[in-house]
Amino acid sequence: MITWMEICNNSIQICEKVYKPREDTIFLIDTIVGLPNFEELQKNGWIEVGSGTGAIICCLQRQGELCLAVDRNYHAAKLTGQNAKMNKKTVQTVAGDGLTPFRRKTLPANVVFNPPYLPEDPEADKGLSHEEKIALIGGKKGDEETWRVLHQMDTYQTAFVIISSLATTPNEMQARGRGKFKVETVGKLQLGLETLWVVQVKTLTEEWRGFHP
Numbered sequence: 001m002i003t004w005m006e007i008c009n010n011s012i013q014i015c016e017k018v019y020k021p022r023e024d025t026i027f028l029i030d031t032i033v034g035l036p037n038f039e040e041l042q043k044n045g046w047i048e049v050g051s052g053t054g055a056i057i058c059c060l061q062r063q064g065e066l067c068l069a070v071d072r073n074y075h076a077a078k079l080t081g082q083n084a085k086m087n088k089k090t091v092q093t094v095a096g097d098g099l100t101p102f103r104r105k106t107l108p109a110n111v112v113f114n115p116p117y118l119p120e121d122p123e124a125d126k127g128l129s130h131e132e133k134i135a136l137i138g139g140k141k142g143d144e145e146t147w148r149v150l151h152q153m154d155t156y157q158t159a160f161v162i163i164s165s166l167a168t169t170p171n172e173m174q175a176r177g178r179g180k181f182k183v184e185t186v187g188k189l190q191l192g193l194e195t196l197w198v199v200q201v202k203t204l205t206e207e208w209r210g211f212h213p
């Protein structure tokens with residue numbers, strides 16, 4: 001059965017093997033679109049890592065800015081492409097890992113990532129499918145996948161990333177990134193006992209771990 005969701009005037013098809021847009025998806029869209037310098041950022045294009053259904057990149061692509069999307073789940077990459085086409089958005093979509101499928105210096109300056117951010121729970125995770133695990137579980141502590149992708153960025157890039165209090169905090173990220181990353185909180189959402197933040201992260205040094213340019 002085909003199911004649809006309406007997100008920011010985009011009709012987004014959802015499917016079982018792909019993360020369904022949730023509060024965190026909408027929170028990230030609203031935060032970015034609400035930034036005072038959103039129009040300025042738009043000019044430099046977007047690359048979404050972990051695009052899922054493509055809801056976020058479809059909402060960000062407005063007037064022909066360069067937009068790319070990548071997801072390590074093949075079904076998600078395919079669905080992002082379909083949803084972009086359905087909503088008449090020009091989004092180049094790739095199935096792959098983080099920023100590694102791309103040549104350095106060719107990417108849009110703005111990276112957006114709603115990562116898997118939950119800590120592992122070996123007992124509870126047994127019931128999850130492979131696609132659910134890579135969408136939800138960020139590692140033992142929860143923020144490992146986020147840091148892995150941040151280390152793939154170039155100095156001209158800025159990332160907008162969701163982090164969860166179940167894994168880390170903006171202060172901890174700032175402390176950990178000292179000298180390498182500048183971390184600034186641009187959004188906050190309380191979901192019961194869990195807090196989500198959107199942090200804006202800039203790289204201060206060139207780190208090309210994982211890249212094969």
Ligand SMILES: C[S@@+](CC[C@H](N)C(=O)[O-])C[C@H]1O[C@@H](n2cnc3c(N)ncnc32)[C@H](O)[C@@H]1O
Binds near residue numbers: 019056098136
């Ligand atoms: C929490 S879901 C977010 C999906 C969508 N962006 C949204 O907000 O609705 C995380 C997505 O990231 C993908 N993912 C996880 N690690 C990734 C990586 N290293 N590279 C590319 N995609 C990744 C997962 O397959 C999943 O689709």
